[in-house]
Amino acid sequence: MNTFGRNFRITSFGESHGPAVGVVIDGCPAGMALSENDIQPMLDRRRPGNSPQSSSRQEGDRIEILSGLMNGMTTGMPIALVVRNEQQRSVDYDELREKFRPGHADFTYQEKYGIRDHRGGGRSSGRETLSRVAAGAVAMKCLAARGITITGSVCEVHGKTSPSEIENEILAAKAAGDSVGGIVLVTAMGCPAGLGDPVFGKLDALIAGAMMGIGAVKGVEIGNGFEAARKFGSENNDPMTKDGFGSNRAGGILGGISSGQDIVVRIAVKPTPSIAKIQKTRDIHGNETEISVGGRHDPCIVPRIVPVAEAMLALVLMDCLLEQRKYR
Amino acid sequence: MNTFGRNFRITSFGESHGPAVGVVIDGCPAGMALSENDIQPMLDRRRPGNSPQSSSRQEGDRIEILSGLMNGMTTGMPIALVVRNEQQRSVDYDELREKFRPGHADFTYQEKYGIRDHRGGGRSSGRETLSRVAAGAVAMKCLAARGITITGSVCEVHGKTSPSEIENEILAAKAAGDSVGGIVLVTAMGCPAGLGDPVFGKLDALIAGAMMGIGAVKGVEIGNGFEAARKFGSENNDPMTKDGFGSNRAGGILGGISSGQDIVVRIAVKPTPSIAKIQKTRDIHGNETEISVGGRHDPCIVPRIVPVAEAMLALVLMDCLLEQRKYR
Amino acid sequence: MNTFGRNFRITSFGESHGPAVGVVIDGCPAGMALSENDIQPMLDRRRPGNSPQSSSRQEGDRIEILSGLMNGMTTGMPIALVVRNEQQRSVDYDELREKFRPGHADFTYQEKYGIRDHRGGGRSSGRETLSRVAAGAVAMKCLAARGITITGSVCEVHGKTSPSEIENEILAAKAAGDSVGGIVLVTAMGCPAGLGDPVFGKLDALIAGAMMGIGAVKGVEIGNGFEAARKFGSENNDPMTKDGFGSNRAGGILGGISSGQDIVVRIAVKPTPSIAKIQKTRDIHGNETEISVGGRHDPCIVPRIVPVAEAMLALVLMDCLLEQRKYR
């Protein structure tokens, strides 16, 4: 299940400690201008090392388009994108061969496959999101040509909402060898009404699955989300007017189908599980032990989740747009 | 997209105002005893009219198994389940032919298909969940044979958590011609480690998609959900011990794969959008108007969502159990 | 895998000796008039007992539409079709509980599931094709509205091609307690260019899979088929002209994509494996034994395969037509 989507389908591959990571996009419409320059800026946004709060790793990720273009235009054929891995310091990960990191997929991978790639988390590594962001950049270009724009932002870190407080929280966590979580808001503007299928292919169901499928995400809300559970129906319904709707508590989706209003999604991101602080854990032989996860880990991955969440929303919307062409 | 699942696949059909609703289950293992008596009690739980708080409709829904059995045992062939519709008072819905109900799918269906079934909401009706619950009952029987049990409960209505307060909130809303929302908790016990795929087929992604695909659900949390966004990593990680885990903030899923702990899901249910109180809306000709949604509507559908949420979790887990057989 | 198609999807269910057989169609466009009268005539064509050559069973199969219509029009919602089974003489099949019939799926079902429905072959029964024909009738109505017509015919039985010779061959086989096979030709006229995907979704690949998925079919040809293997390229290519093509050896498909010419398919149907003549076989305990398959079996099922083959071609084309809407 490394493929996502029905119509605008992406297939992701690659580990942080193998030769490359990449993605194949199948179903991109023909006739759109596309080059590496459309994708590289999105990748650079998810790269660590651009601010004092984040990890100091330098990932000089250069995207290469391997297929699907003729004279700089898409042909409708699959578009393969690849980024070569450069830094591979497996030595950092030797302790991890023996010990399960709390909050990580180490234990569950071992249970599932009977084997696991302990070097940087393998496919559960954050580096896998590079494939999503690259494919999302292509989806966003397709959407932009149809008048749809997607924007994401950090709206809360460790309970704080102002930029300066957020910076302080992150720096304090870093100094303590700890980490903090937060909330990301993603919005799609200009989306036509009619996207999404009733029943199991509801637009909000697809979005929730896409967002919860990002590592570290533990909650998803559409529109007013959990707040709706505390409202009266008369407070929560969005009245209709001649010009559309009088409010947007529904977050742009009614009965699983887009209403033409902004699509509004909020996701909860847990604190990075890799922390220097000593934690209790178990080794692969069943013995209790302690671990301090070394290496250069982000004390807060919330800002780096933003382009990933944007990408996932773009992929869902592009998929639904193509699906909708079948109906009318 | 009326099919759900990859291995234990269900295909749902039927409208409240057509001859029947039903579901076809494809992929149920051979050799399990099955009869209508395994399914009917789950259907009765989602039926309205069992308490003073709920709607007074009497839906005498009798399930019939049309295929997939020989001598009372499953054969591995598709199991078709059907419930005939009895009460069909389309006359209640005549006003709805012209007016869009706020908070409903009326407008979005019209935009999507250029046609809509105004009688009882068509496929967006709560009656569609009958198919899910019936299929979920079969999945639960399969799971029970593997030591997995699923239980759901109402844990909050309109901000209140005690049974008597909840009853008061619902009766007050009913008296006011209004409605209230709430929160449902669903838990799976006995689930083995190793279920779910990394990347796009994460167990939590599948659960989130399944839950958000239930009508009226606006938020999903796994484990401590949005609370995780306000924690330090050192507070949020579940330490490992010789015997398993020291806590279960993750809700039984790490890196998208089940850990063997209880799987814990919370969902936010919006207040019923059908209310007697007068609301502003628009008719199909674009004119502003008012609407009081008549008929016998539940002032709070949260209790009726419980068996639906249990069913969806059962379907996801049964699907992943079959998927997992491919790996080891 | 009782579901066929990506966009116009059908899910088939039911055994000859259970309560009913049926099919759910998901993805039928909204706004088409549809009633049982559009489907019943196709079902009657596949029914045995209409000619002296065929089996004398009388299957009074009455189709019922359970969902997907409002005021006699499709709504875009799933259309469930059901036929109740009437005659169920399981007593005919008691010998079959113990013995594997040569040429049948008895042995392979037992190996696959560890259990099998010996009554009439269960899902491997010809009665399963009723679901395909019913769904195919709906697809044909959709196609007809787009100017596409599908016709099938028996073009050879036991090596003979004229109607009177064919009748003689069938009667002679019947008298001898034996059976004969033959070849069916199916053609689609009016199909636009551009259907089918390059690589794995080629139109001819989809057709070949659909046809070989009909029980008793052992070969499929597109256009001149095996004859092409004996030609020079200069003989086999269809020259292009101002008005289209100078010939149609390709059978209407080039590079897996329809060319706008007639789509021409031929399928080889093996002789009915159920024969009265004594055959050597094995019982479920591993002992060698003999069997004479009793009951009223068709000495030649080729004519009854014609509507099934038409239905499968209709389903493939309707699926591709909806798929193609995504491209241009």
Next chain:
Amino acid sequence: MNTFGRNFRITSFGESHGPAVGVVIDGCPAGMALSENDIQPMLDRRRPGNSPQSSSRQEGDRIEILSGLMNGMTTGMPIALVVRNEQQRSVDYDELREKFRPGHADFTYQEKYGIRDHRGGGRSSGRETLSRVAAGAVAMKCLAARGITITGSVCEVHGKTSPSEIENEILAAKAAGDSVGGIVLVTAMGCPAGLGDPVFGKLDALIAGAMMGIGAVKGVEIGNGFEAARKFGSENNDPMTKDGFGSNRAGGILGGISSGQDIVVRIAVKPTPSIAKIQKTRDIHGNETEISVGGRHDPCIVPRIVPVAEAMLALVLMDCLLEQRKYR
């Protein structure tokens, strides 16, 4: 639709005139030793230029594994394989920008996408089969570990069956600026009973779809194929014995499920449509014209289809083997 398979899924990408061709394999079991050396020999077999009869192009195709391995073992994660394109003489193809080649996908691609890659046929190029062969080599290694071997051979060219006659036919066609077709036989030995699903996922249906999805294939037979249409049932059924079956006219598949006998498939390959002989055709402006397709084209691609057909059979069987794990 550049993805094939449900459980052992491959996604193919790349054009002959882009930077690379490749494939991503998703679902390969963990714990198998794998290196480029397992794949390269299969690729070399499909390479032209190894005999006097074939094209003189030298494609030094070197496969590279980009992901899915740790210490030379598969991890269960996607395996990406890439071959860089080296020779790219687009100049050969300039005439093709304007003229449709008879027997090729030029016209149908143009109709489908409104754009096409005229350089070497784009995705309809034989070079796309490189991805299939590379993925098939991995599937074959998986199958070999389970005791299943696949072998293919040329059994007929232009109606001739002896090697020396076949060589003469090919050389004569080459000298005449023409081409010839033929028949390929592919067999799987050691395959367990029980593979394939009844109804739409029949093993023979999957094989037929896989084979007809190879460019230039116009017919597929399982077992005795079209010959079955001319037999009596008493001649065509394979009698069962204590030890298995007394013959294998069914080609190893009964009711769509493998019987444990050899799986036998024959496919008809049309003569290469690219010929030097002058043919009538049309240009993209609708004018009638003539074309002599230059470049170094194989006068007979039948031998090069052999590894492709083996690969497709391997992919289908590996897919069904994983599917079957769900059942018992």
